[in-house]
Amino acid sequence: MTEVELLTFLKNPKTKIRGFTYLFDTYNERLYHHIRSIVHNHTYTDDVLQNCFIKVYHNIESFEGKSALYTWLYRIATNEALSFLRKEAKHQQLDVDDLRMAALNNQEADPYFDASEAEKKLEVALTQLPHRQATVFSLHYNQELKLREIAEILDTSLGNVKALHHLAQKKIKKILNQP
Secondary structure, three states: HHHHHHHHHHHHOOOHHEEEHHHHHHHHHHHHHHHHHOOOOHHHHHHHHHHHHHHHHHHHHHHHOOOOHHHHHHHHHHHHHHHHHHHHHHHOOHHHHHHHHHHHHHHHHOOOOOOOHHHHHHHHHOOOOOOOHHHHHHHHHOOOHHHHHHHHHHOOOOHHHHHHHHHHHHHHHHHOOOO
């Protein structure tokens, strides 16, 4: 199904459920991994993903098509994940970075987390980066999105995304090369 066909299904009350089912089946796993790379916890990820799809379902009529549908989905997922982290950190009276590190440290006991040693080291390195750098790096490295697409998702300039990505790469190399 093309994006135009999918949007037609989603915006028609008679076919909205069918279109949404297709949208969910197409993007569920990718968005899960993207959100997981931000919140580092399966339960949190499921909650954020559910909120993301609820928001998409209720707001699809407002999608204007100025960007690709998937960039709109990633923008919603990113914003929902970061918003969740801020709320959860406030609730637990922690700094957002401390919450992310605690969630990452608990991944070892998480049956839904299956990663190689190299992937685990990269996840630890990502938690040491500022949120925007980590998000840009993760979208590029894990989701294989182009920097131009990431700029759309984050609603920022391509130059800013390039700078964030470059800084993230430098910091990750430095972190990974530490003894």
